[in-house]
Amino acid sequence: LAKTTQPISMDSYEGQEVNITCSHNNIATNDYITWYQQFPSQGPRFIIQGYKTKVTNEVASLFIPADRKSSTLSLPRVSLSDTAVYYCLVVPSGTYKYIFGTGTRLKVLA
Amino acid sequence: NAGVTQTPKFQVLKTGQSMTLQCAQDMNHNSMYWYRQDPGMGLRLIYYSASEGTTDKGEVPNGYNVSRLNKREFSLRLESAAPSQTSVYFCASSESKGALHFGNGTRLTVT
Numbered sequence: 001l002a003k004t005t006q007p008i009s010m011d012s013y014e015g016q017e018v019n020i021t022c023s024h025n026n027i028a029t030n031d032y033i034t035w036y037q038q039f040p041s042q043g044p045r046f047i048i049q050g051y052k053t054k055v056t057n058e059v060a061s062l063f064i065p066a067d068r069k070s071s072t073l074s075l076p077r078v079s080l081s082d083t084a085v086y087y088c089l090v091v092p093s094g095t096y097k098y099i100f101g102t103g104t105r106l107k108v109l110a
Numbered sequence: 111n112a113g114v115t116q117t118p119k120f121q122v123l124k125t126g127q128s129m130t131l132q133c134a135q136d137m138n139h140n141s142m143y144w145y146r147q148d149p150g151m152g153l154r155l156i157y158y159s160a161s162e163g164t165t166d167k168g169e170v171p172n173g174y175n176v177s178r179l180n181k182r183e184f185s186l187r188l189e190s191a192a193p194s195q196t197s198v199y200f201c202a203s204s205e206s207k208g209a210l211h212f213g214n215g216t217r218l219t220v221t
């Protein structure tokens with residue numbers, strides 16, 4: 001199973017674009033990459049999923065380079081309400097054993 | 111459409127007591143999961159069920175048992191609670207791989 005590494009914490013200011021990178025060097029060919037957001041006292045919430053190149057939805061963009069050894073979650077123009085912990089999850093093929101990493105604690109400042 | 115419902119929301123146990131955490135989903139998902147999250151920490155997988163009738167151990171299964179009662183329900187049992195099991199317990203379900211839907215958690219304190 002691919003192990004993920006993310007920065008422990010990041011600070012940003014309102015209105016800025018935030019990029020959170022996740023390293024997953026031993027990702028397997030058929031594994032997908034998924035990102036979650038978790039607010040205090042709530043369960044994590046699915047944000048976006050991708051396999052390669054770029055995926056965009058109404059909340060975020062996900063950039064995955066050709067070698068797929070890392071991925072970057074991009075949050076455009078963050079607000080105070082984007083303060084949360086963001087988890088990168090490599091979804092393994094052939095098993096439902098989903099192991100989360102430690103996550104990145106994003107703090108958005110006014 | 112309630113999504114994933116967990117009961118109870120809060121529970122206090124004494125060391126050695128037993129209890130069952132209940133989880134139900136109304137999205138007709140095949141796979142279900144139990145995670146625990148200690149204060150300020152990440153999520154750790156306790157058990158998962160890929161489909162009705164199957165269960166498998168996750169990262170930290172010791173001290174827990176599970177039952178996939180039917181497609182909707184997946185319960186987690188602590189037979190003899192220990193202070194080290196003080197945590198927030200999250201249940202999740204998924205249809206497509208990786209897109210987990212989480213409940214709001216059960217906050218368990220063992221004294």
